[in-house]
Each structure stands twice: as C-alpha cells, then as structure tokens.
Amino acid sequence: MAVARVKRLPSRPVILLLQVAVLIGFFLLWHVLTATKILSPFFFGTPLAVLERTWSDFASGVIWYHLGITLLETALAFAIGTVAGIAFGFWFARAPLVSVVFDPYIKAVNALPRVVLAPIFALWLGLGIWSKVALGVTLVFFIVFFNVYQGVKEVSPVVLANAKMLGASNRHLFRHVYLPSALSWVFSSLHTAVGFAMVGAVVGEYLGSAAGLGYRIHQAEGVFDTVGVFSGMLVLTIFVVVIDAVVTVIEKRLLHWRPQEAQTTNAQG
Amino acid sequence: MSDSAAMAAALRTEGADKAALRLDGVTCTFPSPDGRGRTYTAVQGVTLSVAAGEFVSIVGPTGSGKSTILNVAAGLLAPSAGRALAFGEPVSGINRHAGYMFQADALMPWKSALENVAAGLEFRGVPRREAEERARPWLARVGLDRFGDRYPHQLSGGMRKRVALAQTLIVDPKIVLMDEPFSALDIQTRQLMENELLDLWSADRKSVVFITHDLEEAISMSDRVLVLSAGPGARLIGEYRVDLERPRDVAEIRMTPRFLDLHREIWGQLREEVLKGYAQTKLT
Incomplete structure (x- = not known):
C-alpha cells in the first residue's frame, strides 16, 4: 500500500532563507536595472544610494527626531482613538435607542475619506502634532468602535446567563464578561488600528507639518530627491515592521486564552 | 384525565411549606418567531414542587419547554402567568438560592x-x-x-x-438546576459524570431539578421523574416515584428488574408524547 504523502511546507529556517532571498533579489534587480540605465537613477534612485542615505541619516541622528515625532503621533492617535472607541462602542451596544438613532450618521462619517479632513484639522489645530493625532484618531476610532460594538453584542447569552446565575452584578458582568469579550475583538483588530494610526500621522505630516517621516518624504519630493523619498519609505517600512512585531507580542500575551486559530492571522504581520 | 388532576392536586399539597422550589401554575407565552403578533405557548399551567434534598428529573419530548421551566425556576425568565417560589419566597430576578448548569x-x-x-x-x-x-x-x-x-x-x-x-x-446553591448537562458527551463519559454527580450530591444533599430527554438517565439518577407532554402548551402529565436503592451505580442499576419495570411504565406514557412531538416537528 502506498503511503499517502501530505504536501508539507519546508521548515522555518528554510522559509526565512527564502524570504531573505526575495529581498536580496529585489534589491539586486533594482540595482541591475538602474546601473544599466534601463531605469533612470534620477527617477528610481539606486538601492546603494538609498541604503547609504538611510545609514547616514541614522548615523548623524537627524532621523531619530522625525521618527520620534511620528511615533508620538501614532501612539497618541492610537491611545485616544482606542479609549474613545471602547467607550462609545460600549455605550452604543448597551443603549439600543442611541445606536439606532446615530447609525446612519456613524456610517456616513465612516464613509468619508479621512484625508479630506487633514486640512481642516491643520486649520483648527495648527501644524504641530495635534492635527496629525486628530487625523489618526478619526481612523482608529471607527475600527475600535465597530469591533467593541460587535464584541459586546456577540457575548454568548449562555455565558452571560451563567455569570448572572453565579451572582455577577452589573459591574461584574462588565469586568468579567463584556470587557474581555470586547477586548478580544479589539485586539484582533490591533494590527489594523495601529497601522491606521500611523497612516493618519504620516499623511497628516505629508500634507503640512514641520517634522516627522511624512514631512521628510514630502521635503525630498519637493526637490526631486528620489533617493530621499525612497530612503524615507524604507525607514517607514522598518518602523511599521517593528511596531507590528511589538503588537504581535502584546496580542499573544493578552489573548493567550484564545484557541490557536486566532494566531494564524499573525502570519500576515 | 381525572387521575392527572388528582396528581396535580397531590403535587400542590406535598410539602407546600418546606418545598425548596415550587412552581405555581406557570405558563410561558412567547411572541411567535414569525412576528405578526402571534404567540406561542411553551408551557401551560405547570405546577410542581421539589423538596429539600430531593433529586427530581423532568423528561419530555424535544420542544416541550423543559428549558423554559428551568429558566423560570432560575429567575432568568418571568412567567406570563403563575409564579416561582424558592423556600416559600417568590422569585423575582435571579433566584439567589439556585445554581444552574447549562x-x-x-x-x-x-x-x-x-x-x-x-x-x-x-x-x-x-x-x-x-x-x-x-x-x-x-x-x-x-x-x-x-x-x-x-x-x-x-x-x-x-x-x-x-x-x-x-x-x-x-x-x-440550595437548588441545582441542570439542563441536559451531559447530553453532548459520549456514553462512557456520560455515565462517569452521572456517577460523579450522584456522589457529589449524596455528600451534601441539595435539591436537584434535572432536565433530560433520556429516560434511562432520569430514572437511574432521580427520586422522582416528572413527564412533560409534547408542546406547544406542554403540561406535566405524569409523576413517578423511583424507589431504587441508593447509592446507585448508573450503569449497573439499569439491569435491575425494578428499573426495567419503571422504565416500561414511564416509557408507555412518554412514547405517545414523543410521537406527538415528532408529528408536530414534521408539520412545521
């Protein structure tokens, strides 16, 4: 009898090696295409120049200040958006009348492309960090809001009845049932929420500011400095990957009670 | 059915003061799931009482409102008519004397x-x-x-x-309400759990209301088995005292002649209801 063979993926180190190979392949291709002038280095930069610029930015320390600003804006947008989203999510889920009345408006505001708000926020809050934070908050808020709303609504009625039978007061129900249920939804959207917080920060900076990664990219673009633009994008990418890894660690810690399937979503990080 | 009326009377008077749990003419009517203002009566005029330390099972066909009765006893559901009493006090809100195993x-x-x-x-x-x-x-x-x-x-x-x-x-809890707690388990695990439950119960006798659709489970564990008619408007139609010795082993007791007699007797009544219930589910 032939043994059935299940197609299996190679081991982790092999996969990692392949992933690194793809990265190197990409840079090589870029290098070859620009070195042979098939792609103009003026419009496409060259990988060596981009790496060199990135390195010198980090070495001289200029970039740290801008990174710090973007990080601060991202963190503030994320924190404020999440707290507001949780508060409103709970309120709406527990007050059906409020949720029914506000439903069309919530949907309408959420459907609005947030970029158009950036100039308004700049007008109201100035060119400092708060206009960027506000933009990030409008993005993060809705993600968290909808997830908390769902999380509270989807609490299993049996778990709820059981907690009540065990003597849980309303305060206990909030702390031991509604909150953990809602938080599990919030954390499963953490990657998206953090990503959007940063989109808000960078887009805000890009459209008008005096500091931050978005500002750096915008400045480089203004003088047709493609190497500067790509270098900015590279830093941004590294920044995102690091933040995403941190989020994954936090998520694993806080959602350790969840079945394994939930963790497969980390693969996209 | 005059004997069922007599039985209902007996149920009503038995240990009226000392009953750990009493349901008095409980009727539960729900709005019909199809809307349009129609209603559906799950249980009708259910009166029962469970003495302190007594193990009572309620059996009935699927959809006969067994869980509804338990929810009323737990205080999770307010009946449309009638009332629930725990140790003589009317249940309003969650029944603080009761534990519920879902x-x-x-x-x-x-x-x-x-x-x-x-x-x-x-x-x-x-x-x-x-x-x-x-x-x-x-x-x-x-x-x-x-x-x-x-x-x-x-x-x-x-x-x-x-x-x-x-x-x-x-x-x-002084009263333990159990709603087919072991129905999702395989038969071996289930008998183990049933024996464990009996052990725990005999150590410290609480009043137990045990809902099941499995007549063997009901007889092997209980002091008393109540039979519920097919819904809608399910009523209690039978009461059987289980005079089997304790402590019991749920697997072994099923082989005893007395168990088989009781099983035959109760099944004779339950069977009709199961068939009625089955006919109704086919209709809908």
Whole structure:
C-alpha cells in the first residue's frame, strides 16, 4: 500500500532563507536595472544610494527626531482613538435607542475619506502634532468602535446567563464578561488600528507639518530627491515592521486564552 | 384525565411549606418567531414542587419547554402567568438560592479552569486569591486538579462539564438546576459524570431539578421523574416515584428488574408524547 504523502511546507529556517532571498533579489534587480540605465537613477534612485542615505541619516541622528515625532503621533492617535472607541462602542451596544438613532450618521462619517479632513484639522489645530493625532484618531476610532460594538453584542447569552446565575452584578458582568469579550475583538483588530494610526500621522505630516517621516518624504519630493523619498519609505517600512512585531507580542500575551486559530492571522504581520 | 388532576392536586399539597422550589401554575407565552403578533405557548399551567434534598428529573419530548421551566425556576425568565417560589419566597430576578448548569458551554472562555471555578466566589465578594484557593479543592473533587491553568478551549467536552459542575457547586446553591448537562458527551463519559454527580450530591444533599430527554438517565439518577407532554402548551402529565436503592451505580442499576419495570411504565406514557412531538416537528 502506498503511503499517502501530505504536501508539507519546508521548515522555518528554510522559509526565512527564502524570504531573505526575495529581498536580496529585489534589491539586486533594482540595482541591475538602474546601473544599466534601463531605469533612470534620477527617477528610481539606486538601492546603494538609498541604503547609504538611510545609514547616514541614522548615523548623524537627524532621523531619530522625525521618527520620534511620528511615533508620538501614532501612539497618541492610537491611545485616544482606542479609549474613545471602547467607550462609545460600549455605550452604543448597551443603549439600543442611541445606536439606532446615530447609525446612519456613524456610517456616513465612516464613509468619508479621512484625508479630506487633514486640512481642516491643520486649520483648527495648527501644524504641530495635534492635527496629525486628530487625523489618526478619526481612523482608529471607527475600527475600535465597530469591533467593541460587535464584541459586546456577540457575548454568548449562555455565558452571560451563567455569570448572572453565579451572582455577577452589573459591574461584574462588565469586568468579567463584556470587557474581555470586547477586548478580544479589539485586539484582533490591533494590527489594523495601529497601522491606521500611523497612516493618519504620516499623511497628516505629508500634507503640512514641520517634522516627522511624512514631512521628510514630502521635503525630498519637493526637490526631486528620489533617493530621499525612497530612503524615507524604507525607514517607514522598518518602523511599521517593528511596531507590528511589538503588537504581535502584546496580542499573544493578552489573548493567550484564545484557541490557536486566532494566531494564524499573525502570519500576515 | 381525572387521575392527572388528582396528581396535580397531590403535587400542590406535598410539602407546600418546606418545598425548596415550587412552581405555581406557570405558563410561558412567547411572541411567535414569525412576528405578526402571534404567540406561542411553551408551557401551560405547570405546577410542581421539589423538596429539600430531593433529586427530581423532568423528561419530555424535544420542544416541550423543559428549558423554559428551568429558566423560570432560575429567575432568568418571568412567567406570563403563575409564579416561582424558592423556600416559600417568590422569585423575582435571579433566584439567589439556585445554581444552574447549562446545556451549552457556559464557561467564560477568557478565564482558566481555576478562574472559572473561582468566579462565583469572586462575584460574592471573596478576594481573588482566597477565591482561587477555595476553588482548588473543587477542581480536585471533579478530578481536574492538574488542569487549573488550562483555558476552556484546551479542555475536552467532558472536562468542561466537570469545570462547569465545580463552578456551579462551589457557591453552595440550595437548588441545582441542570439542563441536559451531559447530553453532548459520549456514553462512557456520560455515565462517569452521572456517577460523579450522584456522589457529589449524596455528600451534601441539595435539591436537584434535572432536565433530560433520556429516560434511562432520569430514572437511574432521580427520586422522582416528572413527564412533560409534547408542546406547544406542554403540561406535566405524569409523576413517578423511583424507589431504587441508593447509592446507585448508573450503569449497573439499569439491569435491575425494578428499573426495567419503571422504565416500561414511564416509557408507555412518554412514547405517545414523543410521537406527538415528532408529528408536530414534521408539520412545521
């Protein structure tokens, strides 16, 4: 009898090696295409120049200040958006009348492309960090809001009845049932929420500011400095990957009670 | 049916004062799921009483409103007519004397087995650490002392039921309501659980109302079996005293002649109702 063979993926180190190979392949291709002038280095930069610029930015320390600003804006947008989203999510889920009345408006505001708000926020809050934070908050808020709303609504009625039978007061129900249920939804959207917080920060900076990664990219673009633009994008990418890894660690810690399937979503990080 | 009327009268008078749990002419009418203002009566005029320390099973066909009766007794559902009394006091809101073991998984998935067992104590104001210390022996009692830090999804169905049992009993309810608690388990696990439940119960006799559709389970565990008619408007139509000796082994007792007699007798009545119930589900 032939043994059935299940197609299996190679081991982790092999996969990692392949992933690194793809990265190197990409840079090589870029290098070859620009070195042979098939792609103009003026419009496409060259990988060596981009790496060199990135390195010198980090070495001289200029970039740290801008990174710090973007990080601060991202963190503030994320924190404020999440707290507001949780508060409103709970309120709406527990007050059906409020949720029914506000439903069309919530949907309408959420459907609005947030970029158009950036100039308004700049007008109201100035060119400092708060206009960027506000933009990030409008993005993060809705993600968290909808997830908390769902999380509270989807609490299993049996778990709820059981907690009540065990003597849980309303305060206990909030702390031991509604909150953990809602938080599990919030954390499963953490990657998206953090990503959007940063989109808000960078887009805000890009459209008008005096500091931050978005500002750096915008400045480089203004003088047709493609190497500067790509270098900015590279830093941004590294920044995102690091933040995403941190989020994954936090998520694993806080959602350790969840079945394994939930963790497969980390693969996209 | 004159004898059923007589029986109802008997039920009403029996231990009226001392009854741990009494339902008085409980009727539950729900709006029909198809809307349009129509209604559906799940149970009609159910009167029963359960003495302190008594183990009573309610059997009936699927859809006969067995869970509805339990929800009324638990105070989770207010009846449309009639009332529930626990130790002579009317139940309004959650019945504080009752513990409830649900048919579906009711553990909090974000709490470990130990935290789930400790939850009831915590809700009663016991500090967390102390609650967990007191939960440990309960986990041991249901044979899960090494599984305290597991989360529900890491436990098998039988283990989750054990946790639920410990969770329900730790707060020492005087009345335990059980809604087909073992119906999702395989037959071997189920008999083990039934024996464990009987052991726990005999150590410290609580009043138990045990809902099941499995007549053998009902007879092998109970002091009394009540038969519910097919819904809608299910009524109590039979009462049988189970005079089998205790302590019992649920697997062995099924072989005894007295068990078989009782089974034949009750099944004769239940069968008709099951067929009626089946005919109705076919209609809809």
